Amino acid sequence: MLTIKNLHAEVDGKQILKGINLEIRKGEMHAIMGPNGSGKSSLSSVLAGRENYTVTQGEVIFEGKNLLDMSPEDRAREGLFMAFQYPVEIPGVSNLHFLKTALNEIRTYHGLPAMESKEFLKLTKEKQQLVDFNANLMNRSLNEGFSGGEKKRNEVFQLAMLDPKLAILDETDSGLDIDALRIVAAGVNKLRSADKAFMVITHYQRLLEYIVPDFVHVLYNGQIVKTGTKELALELEEKGYDWLKEEVHQKESV
Amino acid sequence: MTSDKSFYEFISNGVPGPEQKVDADNAILPARKLAFSRFKELGLPTIKTEEWRYTNIQRYLKDAFTLAQEEQGTVTAEQLKAASIPHLDSYRAVLVNGRLQADLSVLPSGGKITVSKLSDAAGNPQLQAWFDKHPHLQSQPFAALNAALFADGLFIEAGTNATLDKPLHIIHVYTASTNAFIQPRHLVVLHKSATLEVIESAVGINDNAITFVNAVTEVVLEENAELWHYNIQNTVKNSRHIHNTSATQKADSRYHHFNFTLPSAELTRNNLSVALTGSNTETNLHGLYLATGTQHVDNHTFVDHLVPNCNSNELYKGVLLDDANGVFTGRIHVNVDAQKTNAFQQNNNLLMSEKANINSQPQLEIFADDVKCSHGFTVGRFSDEALFYLRSRGIGAEAAKSLLVNAFAFDITDQVHIPALQDFLAEKIRQYVAGAINN
Numbered sequence: 044m045l046t047i048k049n050l051h052a053e054v055d056g057k058q059i060l061k062g063i064n065l066e067i068r069k070g071e072m073h074a075i076m077g078p079n080g081s082g083k084s085s086l087s088s089v090l091a092g093r094e095n096y097t098v099t100q101g102e103v104i105f106e107g108k109n110l111l112d113m114s115p116e117d118r119a120r121e122g123l124f125m126a127f128q129y130p131v132e133i134p135g136v137s138n139l140h141f142l143k144t145a146l147n148e149i150r151t152y153h154g155l156p157a158m159e160s161k162e163f164l165k166l167t168k169e170k171q172q173l174v175d176f177n178a179n180l181m182n183r184s185l186n187e188g189f190s191g192g193e194k195k196r197n198e199v200f201q202l203a204m205l206d207p208k209l210a211i212l213d214e215t216d217s218g219l220d221i222d223a224l225r226i227v228a229a230g231v232n233k234l235r236s237a238d239k240a241f242m243v244i245t246h247y248q249r250l251l252e253y254i255v256p257d258f259v260h261v262l263y264n265g266q267i268v269k270t271g272t273k274e275l276a277l278e279l280e281e282k283g284y285d286w287l288k289e290e291v292h293q294k295e296s297v
Numbered sequence: 298m299t300s301d302k303s304f305y306e307f308i309s310n311g312v313p314g315p316e317q318k319v320d321a322d323n324a325i326l327p328a329r330k331l332a333f334s335r336f337k338e339l340g341l342p343t344i345k346t347e348e349w350r351y352t353n354i355q356r357y358l359k360d361a362f363t364l365a366q367e368e369q370g371t372v373t374a375e376q377l378k379a380a381s382i383p384h385l386d387s388y389r390a391v392l393v394n395g396r397l398q399a400d401l402s403v404l405p406s407g408g409k410i411t412v413s414k415l416s417d418a419a420g421n422p423q424l425q426a427w428f429d430k431h432p433h434l435q436s437q438p439f440a441a442l443n444a445a446l447f448a449d450g451l452f453i454e455a456g457t458n459a460t461l462d463k464p465l466h467i468i469h470v471y472t473a474s475t476n477a478f479i480q481p482r483h484l485v486v487l488h489k490s491a492t493l494e495v496i497e498s499a500v501g502i503n504d505n506a507i508t509f510v511n512a513v514t515e516v517v518l519e520e521n522a523e524l525w526h527y528n529i530q531n532t533v534k535n536s537r538h539i540h541n542t543s544a545t546q547k548a549d550s551r552y553h554h555f556n557f558t559l560p561s562a563e564l565t566r567n568n569l570s571v572a573l574t575g576s577n578t579e580t581n582l583h584g585l586y587l588a589t590g591t592q593h594v595d596n597h598t599f600v601d602h603l604v605p606n607c608n609s610n611e612l613y614k615g616v617l618l619d620d621a622n623g624v625f626t627g628r629i630h631v632n633v634d635a636q637k638t639n640a641f642q643q644n645n646n647l648l649m650s651e652k653a654n655i656n657s658q659p660q661l662e663i664f665a666d667d668v669k670c671s672h673g674f675t676v677g678r679f680s681d682e683a684l685f686y687l688r689s690r691g692i693g694a695e696a697a698k699s700l701l702v703n704a705f706a707f708d709i710t711d712q713v714h715i716p717a718l719q720d721f722l723a724e725k726i727r728q729y730v731a732g733a734i735n736n
Binding site: 114124125134 | 680681682683685686687688689690691692693694696697700701703704705706707708
């Protein structure tokens with residue numbers, strides 16, 4: 044579904060990604076871990092098309108198409124979704140209107156007619172339950188005055204509504220208490236299916252107790268330095284990242 | 298009366314007084330003469346005049362203009378349709394070059410609400426009582442010029458307890474085929490406990506010639522009267538506008554004024570002022586200006602708290618593109634006797650280009666000590682993060698910008714109580730943003 048080859052990217056002239064290689068197939072759950080500043084969020088930003096990042100080398104193929112050639116909205120329409128680490132508050136744009144606009148723009152892109160209001164509301168109700176998202180928040184301005192947990196739930200709710208092929212969760216667990224974390228994780232687990240893939244970016248192993256990954260990749264200094272299964276996450280939790288950093292530096296000096 | 302070259306020179310020096318006007322009505326001729334001498338005394342402003350510091354009016358008056366209004370402009374049904382607001386259920390008063398056209402209008406009849414030509418109301422005691430009497434008009438040279446030489450306009454009178462089942466939509470159509478200086482004049486009087494909704498919009502149907510509109514609207518709200526007054530300024534590029542709107546509010550009255558300045562008149566100068574002469578009044582002034590190209594939009598507002606226990610609330614918002622220029626001056630005067638005044642003012646701006654510019658200044662003159670007053674000014678750019686957030690959900694750049702401009706304008710448009718008008722404004726905002734992106 045997604046193939047990343049030798050991806051290099053910089054922001055403000057500073058190299059952040061230094062040759063990422065990654066293959067994600069349908070149905071898979073990939074976790075990206077790593078210490079602060081290793082490039083985790085940069086990777087998600089580059090994939091989603093954030094404009095202040097410049098790709099200097101490499102390519103990203105998503106469902107047979109060159110992802111890097113697409114505008115952020117076309118990436119979304121092709122089936123890529125990123126749950127933001129810091130969801131943006133937009134006063135004056137209602138949650139409901141925003142979602143309806145997004146959903147219908149995606150439908151138009153695929154040659155489908157706009158969704159009927161009735162059908163839209165039915166879908167909304169169904170997906171709200173999935174992440175226990177308070178219906179009262181629907182008519183409020185997008186994320187405005189939402190608690191940290193409500194914002195993150197809203198991200199997963201949007202994910203459920205827009206039904207992407209590949210979802211990137213950028214530190215969706217950060218700032219969540221354990222109850223909110225469980226709810227969010229349960230929502231994500233219900234969305235897992237054989238034709239969808241996930242990339243979960245996290246600093247902590249905690250999330251992976253609830254969302255069990257097929258693969259764990261460790262990002263350090265702009266590269267994936269280690270790939271393993273869920274046991275790798277446990278090892279990191281136990282030993283921290285320092286041993287990996289040392290291993291990398293030793294390799295470099297050899 | 299035509300100026301050969303600079304109209305500024307012509308009206309400064311050469312313009313004949315009101316006694317030359319063949320159609321001048323005797324009843325108000327003395328008032329016209331007074332206004333004319335006041336105009337001569339005040340003279341036209343320059344950029345050295347404090348009130349006109351950021352608006353160089355000479356620039357807009359250097360062309361030649363004809364001062365007489367064309368008697369009859371022809372307006373087709375199609376043109377009228379273009380000037381209408383879709384799905385708006387309303388009465389309709391169509392003014393062509395400032396004159397009411399009964400055949401194109403659908404006016405309320407049989408009730409306690411009169412809508413007529415101002416010239417037909419010359420003998421009305423209300424006109425005698427209020428014409429050119431508003432204290433704030435006395436220092437405005439363009440208002441004086443209008444009083445001296447205006448041709449016609451509307452007279453609207455709502456009797457005690459009168460109300461209309463739907464809004465009155467006033468459509469101003471300008472048809473001049475040569476440069477014209479047009480001076481409409483309106484008087485709106487709401488008697489005790491009357492309520493009315495008025496929407497004004499404008500359309501220019503000839504962009505080969507320049508139309509300069511110097512309009513005056515006087516509003517009188519008697520005790521407990523309520524007026525919703527929406528002014529939509531959406532004429533063609535080749536038009537220049539000075540609008541003086543002056544209201545007098547008596548006790549317990551409510552005045553809700555909305556000013557929507559949309560593309561694409563070259564110049565829009567609004568002088569909006571309210572004198573609060575009775576206590577326990579409510580005044581809401583809402584403004585939204587969307588300017589593009591080299592448009593110049595100048596809003597001068599003045600709320601004059603003369604008596605205790607009055608509430609005024611003012612919110613003006615602007616979105617400026619390209620080389621557009623905005624000016625906002627919000628004056629609040631609280632008289633020494635006007636205790637328990639609440640007066641709030643806010644001006645927020647969104648600049649969408651490097652070259653767009655805004656000059657904003659609040660002027661608070663507070664002489665009472667037991668009052669609540671505040672003012673604020675912001676200028677910002679589009680949040681790139683918000684734009685990216687929307688796009689990352691599949692919303693195209695244009696639709697995303699439109700959403701954000703709508704969101705910025707929301708606390709103004711949300712106050713509009715007529716759904717068809719809300720939809721119309723949302724559509725105008727969409728077109729504005731689309732135009733901005735295509736440029």
